[in-house]
Amino acid sequence: MHSFRAAIESRDVDAAVALLHEDVVFSSPVVYTPYRGRFAVEPILKAVIEVFEDFEYTRELTSPPDHALVFRARVGDMHLEGCDFLHEDPDGRITEFTVMIRPLKGIQALAEAMRQRLA
Template structure:
């Protein structure tokens, strides 16, 4: 099990953030421009852990340095499926973190919920 998965499943955001390189590039399913740096990702992870209900990883696919963590969650009455794509760099820290989610109604629900949390 990838340590990032273990941290998220334990709802330990500090541990998850410690696994991100200080210059990590984070690509969100709801914004076009990537977020750059652990500092920028911090509030996003803290908000999403509160927004996602019934979050659970269902599969983990690994081909170092790449890892795909498939998940399911719910936001209100909207069920969604997604995947966290991680690229691990030298030193074992995540340098690239991309989230993809389906279906479109799930993405809309995520965008609305995150906007409310981060506004």
């Protein structure tokens, strides 16, 4: 199991953030411009761990240095599916982190819930 998956499943955001490279590039499913840097990503991870309900990883695909962590979650009454795509440097730090989610209504529910948390 990838250590990022283990950290998120145990809701240990600090451990997940510690796995990010200081210059990580995070691509969100709800904004066009990527977030850059560990400190920009940390509040997003903290908010999403509160917003997602019934979160579970259902599959892990790995071909180092790339990993895909497939998940299911709920935001209110909206069920969604998604995938965390991770790319690591030779030291095992996550340098690229891209999230994709479906369906569109799930993304919209997530965007609204995150807006409320991060406002």
